[in-house]
Amino acid sequence: MAQKFKRSYRFALRTALYISVFLSVIMGLFAFFEVQSIWVSLFIFAIFCYFFSFLIIQYRVERFIYRRIKKVYDNVSLLDSKTLSPNQITTDMSSLTREVKKFAEDKKLEIETLKVREGYRKEFMGNVSHELKTPLFTVQGYILTLLDGAHKDKVIRKKYLARANRGVERLIYIVKDLDMITKLETGDLHLRYETFDIVELIQASFDLLEMKAAKKEITLTFDFDYEEPIYVRADRERIQQVLTNLIVNSVKYGKKGGTTEISIENLIKNKVIVRCTDNGEGIENENIPRLFERFYRVDKSGSRKEGGSGLGLSIVKHILEAHKEKIYVESVFGVGSEFSFTLEKRKKIPEDSVIPEIT
Known part of the structure; x- marks a missing residue:
């Protein structure tokens, strides 16, 4: 003093x-x-x-x-x-007080953000550990059983090796998805822009997943017959991956005998919006903000009965963000869900003039 x-x-x-x-x-x-x-x-x-x-x-x-x-x-x-x-x-002490208060609020927000990120990092590491641990232990268990003498029985040997192979395939699937997300986040995965018919691409995705949907008696359909092509400019392969992931997700959580419907609408002059709608389980409001997080699952039981790497929607989000496009979610629990995303619209051009652009 x-x-x-x-x-x-x-x-x-x-x-x-x-x-x-x-x-x-x-x-x-x-x-x-x-x-x-x-x-x-x-x-x-x-x-x-x-x-x-x-x-x-x-x-x-x-x-x-x-x-x-x-x-x-x-x-x-x-x-x-x-x-x-x-x-x-x-x-002017009131001005000085406002400056100090603003500084304190900014620091508080920064600290809270760091705490949220730390919590997300811990949860992410726990999820990665869980996702990798299950197939690893499965593979290890079958291999140890074979080493303990089960390899002498040809039937058991073949069955256990096949199961171990499925575990390895799941590991590869998870690692590939993680690698793709990392490349999308760091900008190492380049997009090959071209102009293509989105209707044709959706139909190709339907054909690819027809048998998977048939197992649950789910119908894959358009909202109506698109007689004219709708051209968009994007990376065709990546957009097909977006469509595939959304449709697969819809089939997984759809109800038996349900429907997965895709529609294409003009949004603004140079944009279209693609909607993937189902009448399945639906999603509770508290889960919607976290749907696109890595390994986040609505099913808290951890049973993983539906399979998948838990990265599908995260990959969808990153691919669309790399295109500088948006994805939206609307869902009513017990009624169904709708995932929609935007794409850049293009006029029809001669086929021989389409030159892929790499960015």
Whole structure:
């Protein structure tokens, strides 16, 4: 406390000294020039005193505050004194309070964001561990059984090797999906833009997944017959992957005898929106914001009965973001879900003029 009083005394003493010296000089000038009119002298003297006192006190207070705050910045390693400028210092304490409050709120938000990221990182690592552990232990179990002597029985050997192979294939599937997401996030996966018929691509996806849907008696269909092609500009292979993942997801969680319907609509002048709608289980509102997280599953049981790597929707999101497009989700629990995404629309062009662009 004594140190604070000393600093304020030193500040006041220097300020008083500057004002006293200035007033003495002014008085000396009046005496030197022997000004006759005392009222004129007092008036001029008062004006000079007022303006000089204002300027010197304002300058001294600003410098005093700036030095004190700069010392705080220098002492606290989290603060960057380079962002502090003398022009920002003001004697308006409400403004200064707002600046300090804003700084504190920004830091609080930054800390909260880091906590959320840390929680997400821990959850992600736990999910990765769980997803990899199951097939690894499965493969290990079959191999150890074979090493313990089961390899002598040809039937058991063939069956166990086939099961171990399925475990390895699942591991490869997960690693490939993770690798793709990493490349999309870092920009290492280049897109080959071309103009193609999205209707034809959707039909190709239907043909590819027809047998999978038939097992659950789910019908894959358009909302109506598209007699004319609809051309879009995108990476054909990646958009087919988006469609495949959405349709597979729809079939997985669709109800027996249900329908997966795809529609294409004009959104704005140069955009179309592709909708994938089903009448399956639906998604609860609390789960929708996290659908596109890696390994996030609506089913909390962890049974993994539906299979998959848990990365399908995350890959969809990253592919569309790489195209600078949007994906949307609407769902009513127990009624069904709709996933929709946008694409850049193009007019029909001659087939021989389509040149893929790599970006």
